[in-house]
Amino acid sequence: MAKKKLLIALAGNANVGKxxxxxxLTGLHQHIGNWPGKTVEKAEGTLHFKGYIxxxxxxxxxxSLSTYSMEELISRRYIAVEKPDVVxxxxxxxxxxxxxxxxxxxxxxxxxxxxxxNQMDIANxxxxxxxxxxxxxxxxxPVIPTIAIKGVGIFQLLEKAIEIVEKKHIVKxxxxxxxxxxxEKILKLTKMVENIQFQYPPRYTxxxxxxxxxxxxxxxxxxNPEIVTTAKKLIEEIEKLHGHSCSTVIVAERYEIAGxxxxxxxxxxxxxxxxxxxxxxxxTTHKVAxxxxxxxxxxxxxxxxxxxxxxxxxxxxSLFYDIEPLFxxxxxxxxxxxxxxxxxxxxxxxxxxxxxxxxxxxxxxxxLEDSGYLSRSAFLMDNVMHKMGLHGKAFIPLLLGYGCSVPxxxxxxxxxxxRERLLAIFVITLVPCASRTVIIxxxxxxxxxxxxxxxxxxxxxxxxxxxxxxAFKTLPGEPTALIMEMHDYKWPHLKTVxxxxxxxxxxxxxxGFPLIVIGSFIIKLxxxxxxxxxxxxxLSPITVTWLGLPMITGIVLIFGVLRKELMLVMxxxxxxxxxxxxxxxxxxxxxxxxxxxxxxxxxxxxxxxALIKEIGWGRTLLITIFEILFAILLGGLTFRILTLTSII
Amino acid sequence: MEKSIVPLTxxxxxxTGIITSIRAExxxxxxxxxxxxxxxxxxxxxxxxTKVTVIKSAPFHGPLEILVRGxxxxxxxxxxxxxxxxxxx
Numbered sequence: 001m002a003k004k005k006l007l008i009a010l011a012g013n014a015n016v017g018k019x020x021x022x023x024x025l026t027g028l029h030q031h032i033g034n035w036p037g038k039t040v041e042k043a044e045g046t047l048h049f050k051g052y053i054x055x056x057x058x059x060x061x062x063x064s065l066s067t068y069s070m071e072e073l074i075s076r077r078y079i080a081v082e083k084p085d086v087v088x089x090x091x092x093x094x095x096x097x098x099x100x101x102x103x104x105x106x107x108x109x110x111x112x113x114x115x116x117x118n119q120m121d122i123a124n125x126x127x128x129x130x131x132x133x134x135x136x137x138x139x140x141x142p143v144i145p146t147i148a149i150k151g152v153g154i155f156q157l158l159e160k161a162i163e164i165v166e167k168k169h170i171v172k173x174x175x176x177x178x179x180x181x182x183x184e185k186i187l188k189l190t191k192m193v194e195n196i197q198f199q200y201p202p203r204y205t206x207x208x209x210x211x212x213x214x215x216x217x218x219x220x221x222x223x224n225p226e227i228v229t230t231a232k233k234l235i236e237e238i239e240k241l242h243g244h245s246c247s248t249v250i251v252a253e254r255y256e257i258a259g260x261x262x263x264x265x266x267x268x269x270x271x272x273x274x275x276x277x278x279x280x281x282x283x284t285t286h287k288v289a290x291x292x293x294x295x296x297x298x299x300x301x302x303x304x305x306x307x308x309x310x311x312x313x314x315x316x317x318s319l320f321y322d323i324e325p326l327f328x329x330x331x332x333x334x335x336x337x338x339x340x341x342x343x344x345x346x347x348x349x350x351x352x353x354x355x356x357x358x359x360x361x362x363x364x365x366x367x368l369e370d371s372g373y374l375s376r377s378a379f380l381m382d383n384v385m386h387k388m389g390l391h392g393k394a395f396i397p398l399l400l401g402y403g404c405s406v407p408x409x410x411x412x413x414x415x416x417x418x419r420e421r422l423l424a425i426f427v428i429t430l431v432p433c434a435s436r437t438v439i440i441x442x443x444x445x446x447x448x449x450x451x452x453x454x455x456x457x458x459x460x461x462x463x464x465x466x467x468x469x470x471a472f473k474t475l476p477g478e479p480t481a482l483i484m485e486m487h488d489y490k491w492p493h494l495k496t497v498x499x500x501x502x503x504x505x506x507x508x509x510x511x512g513f514p515l516i517v518i519g520s521f522i523i524k525l526x527x528x529x530x531x532x533x534x535x536x537x538x539l540s541p542i543t544v545t546w547l548g549l550p551m552i553t554g555i556v557l558i559f560g561v562l563r564k565e566l567m568l569v570m571x572x573x574x575x576x577x578x579x580x581x582x583x584x585x586x587x588x589x590x591x592x593x594x595x596x597x598x599x600x601x602x603x604x605x606x607x608x609x610a611l612i613k614e615i616g617w618g619r620t621l622l623i624t625i626f627e628i629l630f631a632i633l634l635g636g637l638t639f640r641i642l643t644l645t646s647i648i
Numbered sequence: 649m650e651k652s653i654v655p656l657t658x659x660x661x662x663x664t665g666i667i668t669s670i671r672a673e674x675x676x677x678x679x680x681x682x683x684x685x686x687x688x689x690x691x692x693x694x695x696x697x698t699k700v701t702v703i704k705s706a707p708f709h710g711p712l713e714i715l716v717r718g719x720x721x722x723x724x725x726x727x728x729x730x731x732x733x734x735x736x737x
Contacts, residue, residue: 064691252695287707482724
């Protein structure tokens with residue numbers, strides 16, 4: 001007998017333990033990619049259970065099913081159009097009211113569902129007792145108490161899901177009933193909507209029309225504009241009656257229902273002394289201690305990753321380059337050998353940044369997010385981040401950017417809207433990563449003095465603020481604003497973080513490695529074909545005439561696209577000296593200009609791969625071209641200013 | 649007891665108010681943008697009639713930490729200024 005297939009979707013607020021449940025269910029049979037044509041993450045997996053092949057989709061963590069963000073839109077379309085057999089609504093037992101608000105919206109979508117009442121342990125510690133049977137009765141939805149991080153209740157969830165499907169019992173939720181005036185208008189609209197074929201259930205459509213939902217309004221007006229006209233009239237009536245916008249009235253009533261249910265099912269036994277989580281929260285958001293802890297935490301993270309990462313990276317490098325002679329012995333030092341080696345070099349380059357830097361930085365970001373620290377740092381840094389058109393949540397990714405742009409860009413996932421994500425990513429590509437720091441300190445810092453290096457960092461910050469603001473003004477969409485839940489501190493679930501890191505980095509490798517290999521192959525090919533000289537010659541109007549740099553820097557800038565940390569080494573090789581004090585045509589001004597250009601001119605190839613993964617080809621190309629032109633413009637102007645003023 | 653309506657940002661640490669309205673400025677052509685933030689706020693439970701307690705605010709005009717509907721939220725100062733609450737004097 002062929003196995004029966006089942007589709008289950010996980011839905012719920014952010015940070016309720018959805019991904020922990022997802023990881024429990026799917027183990028290593030999962031795939032993290034993007035929703036088709038969108039830059040929103042989609043996690044899918046499969047498992048076998050009681051003769052079923054169950055596909056599980058982890059929908060994005062959201063608070064509502066309106067159209068505030070792409071995530072919300074995707075989630076509700078998925079539930080309405082793909083019609084999963086069961087939706088498991090994961091809710092946080094310790095913040096019941098807010099979570100039930102989302103549950104009510106899922107119920108409006110009339111989908112078969114189960115509630116996983118998660119984080120029961122946290123709720124217990126907070127002194128919240130929940131009457132599960134009563135909750136089940138009030139909602140008309142099966143409720144399974146779970147403690148996902150311990151695997152408690154996961155099995156029962158699956159059993160219940162199968163029971164629902166096998167019994168084919170049409171889910172009879174207790175309908176979500178609004179206040180009399182609103183309810184009457186919903187019924188009136190529902191009758192009209194029932195006559196047309198539409199992807200969403202009629203009652204849901206009617207409610208959303210009254211809430212002024214743009215997507216649904218647009219589509220309904222195409223099918224029957226009369227309905228929209230009626231809806232507008234009803235909206236006006238409600239607004240006249242209540243003095244608030246109709247959507248506010250509906251949301252408020254929905255929250256009232258959620259609040260009423262929460263109050264009915266929970267019993268509060270507040271703990272006598274403040275809990276550890278509470279004290280930790282107060283300490284880490286304190287106006288003085290908070291900043292000290294943050295600085296200490298972040299510095300130690302950076303320090304350990306860079307000492308450890310540097311060590312591992314060097315080790316790997318020497319290990320790989322040990323095989324170089326062997327390789328040439330085997331393939332010969334001819335054109336084929338060189339070209340083949342260049343591809344291996346590409347892979348080496350990839351491994352030596354992914355293993356020691358990208359993976360640890362990414363894991364740490366995951367732990368910071370999962371534990372709840374990320375939202376505290378966002379709280380502390382919000383107004384600073386506003387200066388560059390971002391909000392607090394972008395702070396940690398931005399900071400990671402000083403280490404390596406790749407995990408920083410990938411980490412922008414934590415931003416809520418696409419616009420915020422794009423802005424943060426753009427700003428991060430401008431932040432000098434560790435490789436660029438090598439150039440700044442090794443050239444300007446060493447030969448011009450630390451004060452000039454420091455000046456470059458400050459200048460970089462100024463540029464970031466200006467460009468960030470400009471991008472913020474030009475990009476259409478929602479203005480940036482911090483509206484963020486600070487959930488209780490909890491132990492991060494290491495296994496989930498590790499698995500997510502692995503699957504996400506794997507996605508990055510799939511794009512990144514081919515790009516890096518092709519990149520090194522092309523550059524080697526140019527070298528083999530003796531095209532490097534002609535190209536630098538062709539670039540000389542820019543490098544020599546406009547930027548005032550020696551012609552050979554053209555080569556360095558080209559190679560720098562592959563690995564920026566090697567630019568200085570290459571410069572030394574080409575200038576045939578490691579001491580740059582007395583190189584003709586490469587004085588202090590040139591050093592400064594060269595470093596400045598290196599700082600901005602192009603994201604390295606691994607970063608480009610990360611950008612493609614996160615924001616697509618088009619925007620990646622746009623950012624790349626912009627940064628090339630910007631760096632050239634800035635470099636040329638700086639060269640002229642420095643020559644005229646002779647301050648260096 | 650005298651009551652007054654003030655922006656949420658004027659509340660001192662530990663003070664509680666009841667939301668009366670959210671007044672994101674209205675300017676022509678930007679209707680959609682305004683709607684988005686307002687919608688997001690009410691979706692997070694900041695509906696008129698709701699009790700909000702300001703726990704503290706981050707230094708240097710940073711965001712506000714508030715308690716609403718049993719959960720803890722951080723609100724950027726810019727939008728917190730647009731939320732009006734009723735407080736008893």
